């Protein structure tokens with residue numbers, strides 16, 4: 001059985017905020033008239049898809065790089081990534097002058113690979129799952145001395161993601177419910193730690209896709225378990241949480257109030273809503289909170305913030321979805 005480390009605290013999140021202020025953008029929030037009308041409570045969208053590199057992952061990656069020693073920085077950093085973590089880490093490493101290698105599985109869409117190369121990182125495509133890509137990462141760590149920066153189960157990464165929670169609390173001080181896209185749980189652990197430290201009454205709800213909802217399966221099992229990675233419109237939410245998970249499983253279990261799942265059709269509907277009604281281009285993973293709202297799966301006694309966690313969607317896929325086409329990635333996947 002893996003041991004759990006002490007939870008990431010508010011002090012670490014506040015330190016992260018200072019450390020990454022020069023690299024990371026304070027993203028705006030916008031109230032959605034339509035969603036507010038529908039829910040009977042103000043609904044605010046946290047426009048984190050407008051973050052530099054297109055997702056919140058830059059926050060955690062920048063904080064992890066800021067915590068490296070000079071020597072670690074010069075040997076370089078490495079990660080396995082479904083895309084957005086790689087992109088954020090590549091940007092953060094380049095900003096700090098560090099070498100960066102990103103390993104990823106064949107399921108990752110081309111747009112994300114190109115995005116990472118454009119940030120100046122080396123990309124290695126290995127295997128059909130996050131776990132196989134991770135084996136190459138382990139080799140680079142043991143044989144070439146690079147430092148692994150994991151996408152979620154890492155103190156500095158969680159603290160960096162938590163800065164989004166501090167931000168949204170200042171932007172919507174009377175928030176009652178926060179909807180957070182959930183995969184490995186780095187974002188929700190950091191955000192929940194920040195929010196609950198300041199306002200324990202805030203409800204934090206994780207939202208995942210029905211297809212391959214790893215954290216949800218692990219919470220049901222009461223421990224980290226292997227979960228099969230499946231094709232989904234929410235491709236940034238794919239992959240397991242790690243069988244030796246040290247932080248995000250326990251933090252999610254103890255700090256998150258509820259997990260809600262959404263279907264592929266509901267995710268597509270949310271991408272359409274965000275484009276036509278809110279004028280935002282959001283990837284499937286970033287749209288799951290809005291999907292849950294539109295599906296009538298959320299109730300709240302006060303204002304809601306839904307985190308739009310990323311915008312790195314293949315634009316051809318986006319065009320087909322917003323044009324009303326029934327895009328079924330479960331059939332199109334190779």
Ligand SMILES: *Cc1c(COP(=O)(O)O)cnc(C)c1O
Nearest residue numbers: 084183184185186187236309310
């Ligand atoms: C990584 C990612 C998530 C999930 O974050 P976790 O920390 O793994 O739970 C959600 N949305 C987007 C766009 C992401 O890239």
